[in-house]
Amino acid sequence: MEGLKKGTTIQSLQVGMGIVDLIAKQGKPLKFTDIHDLTKVTKSNLYKYLNTFTQLGILYRYKDSGEYVLGSRLIEYGMSAVDQENVIDRITPYLQEINVKCSSTVLFSSWTHNGPMVVKEINTNRGFNIGAQKGTLLPIHSSTGKLFRAFMDEQLIREWKEKEFMQLPPERVSELEEERRFILERKIAFAREPLVSSVSSVSFPVFNFKEKLLGAVTIVGFSELIPQNEENELSHYLIQISKEISIGFGYRATAD
Incomplete structure (x- = not known):
């Protein structure tokens, strides 16, 4: 949109969607360590992102392996x-x-x-x-x-x-x-x-x-x-x- 300045973005949202995008592009279930290695997001923040997205249905976490894939939402x-x-x-x-x-x-x-x-x-x-x-x-x-x-x-x-x-x-x-x-x-x-x-x-x-x-x-x-x-x-x-x-x-x- 023309009225928006380039800098008026929410950085945490960009990071979060970057995580979702990364999981989507890998085309296979990823463990927490895999996502951490690929994103370099701190472990404490990454836990928060993944837990939030899982609760929202954006991501799905397999109970047996703990791996993440895209969710039902x-x-x-x-x-x-x-x-x-x-x-x-x-x-x-x-x-x-x-x-x-x-x-x-x-x-x-x-x-x-x-x-x-x-x-x-x-x-x-x-x-x-x-x-x-x-x-x-x-x-x-x-x-x-x-x-x-x-x-x-x-x-x-x-x-x-x-x-x-x-x-x-x-x-x-x-x-x-x-x-x-x-x-x-x-x-x-x-x-x-x-x-x-x-x-x-x-x-x-x-x-x-x-x-x-x-x-x-x-x-x-x-x-x-x-x-x-x-x-x-x-x-x-x-x-x-x-x-x-x-x-x-x-x-x-x-x-x-």
């Missing part, structure tokens, strides 16, 4: 930023096309420290219970959860993965770990009735130019309408449009 800010950068706007026409093609609900989910969250929903049949809507956190055995388990950095999903696996029988965990190899190779995930009886899903990833996972597109509908393997004609369509969407975000798709 930033999910709201991040979703707003996503909209401002037109990611949702750019992907919505594809979601609408898929909705018409599949005659089923289409979701777009992004990562949070509590797991993948639905941030966009296109559902032409509002009376149909799919077990998920905007704001829903999806479990690891859902097709969406399987994708995030496969493509997200292991450090970022560690706590979520361990918590989710504790709720599943050992044989189911083994099946999911086996299935992960297929998902990494084929870039598509299937789940038969993971949340609601007679309702199944199929998901594909959306990557950016850094080959990082931006989110997952999920098609949810009656089990007989949703493919359960890659040989299905609809699966071929989804794999193709998945590449098209990611290329739009700078991803360099390789031939199968």
Whole structure:
């Protein structure tokens, strides 16, 4: 703003946001000592900054390791930023096309420290219970959860993965770990009735130019309408449009 002088800033706020920015740019959980080494802020002041940001939800601290990552409050800010950068706007026409093609609900989910969250929903049949809507956190055995388990950095999903696996029988965990190899190779995930009886899903990833996972597109509908393997004609369509969407975000798709 023109009326503001260059010197009229709050230094402590600049320092605090510098800490948050540093954690965001590292792209992995950081311990207190890591943050101290990178920022050179005195330990007493750094404790105050980190405790304040954690209480506000700006940062999240893992109980087991004490490491810090971006917090839930930033999910709201991040979703707003996503909209401002037109990611949702750019992907919505594809979601609408898929909705018409599949005659089923289409979701777009992004990562949070509590797991993948639905941030966009296109559902032409509002009376149909799919077990998920905007704001829903999806479990690891859902097709969406399987994708995030496969493509997200292991450090970022560690706590979520361990918590989710504790709720599943050992044989189911083994099946999911086996299935992960297929998902990494084929870039598509299937789940038969993971949340609601007679309702199944199929998901594909959306990557950016850094080959990082931006989110997952999920098609949810009656089990007989949703493919359960890659040989299905609809699966071929989804794999193709998945590449098209990611290329739009700078991803360099390789031939199968």
